[in-house]
Amino acid sequence: MKKYLKNILAATMILSMTTALAACGGSAPADNNEDANADGAENSGKQKLVLATSADFPPYEFYEGGEVVGIDVEVAKAIADKLGYELEIQDMIFDSIIPSIVSGKADIGMAGMTVTEDRLESVDFTDSYATGIQSIIVKEGSPITSVDDLLAEGANNKVGVQTTTTGDTYTTADIEKKGLGTVERYNKGTDAIEALKAGKVDCVVIDNEPAKKFVESNEGLQILDTEYTIENYAIALAKDSELTEPINKALTELIEDGTVQSIVDKYITAE
Numbered sequence: 001m002k003k004y005l006k007n008i009l010a011a012t013m014i015l016s017m018t019t020a021l022a023a024c025g026g027s028a029p030a031d032n033n034e035d036a037n038a039d040g041a042e043n044s045g046k047q048k049l050v051l052a053t054s055a056d057f058p059p060y061e062f063y064e065g066g067e068v069v070g071i072d073v074e075v076a077k078a079i080a081d082k083l084g085y086e087l088e089i090q091d092m093i094f095d096s097i098i099p100s101i102v103s104g105k106a107d108i109g110m111a112g113m114t115v116t117e118d119r120l121e122s123v124d125f126t127d128s129y130a131t132g133i134q135s136i137i138v139k140e141g142s143p144i145t146s147v148d149d150l151l152a153e154g155a156n157n158k159v160g161v162q163t164t165t166t167g168d169t170y171t172t173a174d175i176e177k178k179g180l181g182t183v184e185r186y187n188k189g190t191d192a193i194e195a196l197k198a199g200k201v202d203c204v205v206i207d208n209e210p211a212k213k214f215v216e217s218n219e220g221l222q223i224l225d226t227e228y229t230i231e232n233y234a235i236a237l238a239k240d241s242e243l244t245e246p247i248n249k250a251l252t253e254l255i256e257d258g259t260v261q262s263i264v265d266k267y268i269t270a271e
């Protein structure tokens, strides 16, 4: 099963690169200077680059002192600076990010977003800037000790996920559709964690870095050692957006000059 998923992901990655390379021409940044809920310098005279995110996903995007911060936000700011845009952040539930890009309300989507074939049907992705791993969080002492326990014949668990994330997609296919349990979908990762603490679900499947943060800030939870699957994070844009090429160029420069790594190091301490 894991091998199968990895193959899909490898194929997806190649597809995303091809899409990114092929993309040029298309729409200009969203015309959003009117109803700006600007983050940062207003009236800078710069054109806005609107970032759709879901700020409930530490360390990639979360609130700190009333402000949205995190790896994605800082990478987006660095890209906007390089390209001469002013970054505007729009916070929404994860499920709304792709629709907001498709409708042109936002220019880019960053939320630890995994490149998947399904999403590539509605948006394009830049090159990948990070990887994520789907992890399993359980209550300490849970009878679930590995992915295999979730997938074993006769298993019957309630799995909590954030709606429409890859954790949702995989567990729906591997568990719910196979009659090995049910998937409970929550708008936010933190709601899934609360459900786990309250005993409404038996485990939560979510990306590894947020999983670590959630376990740090909630007693009695643990992450299982076994990984579910490995994924590539990238920036989502409208199909054929004229921004894909300059953003890929900026991203490559920011990766090569160490900026992206220094942002990651600020938020993720090496083990």
Ligand code: GLN
Binding pocket: 054, 057, 094, 111, 112, 113, 114, 115, 132, 162, 164, 165, 166, 167, 189, 207, 231
């Ligand atoms: N990486 C996962 C996905 O893209 C989860 C992202 C998130 O919850 N912000 O579906």
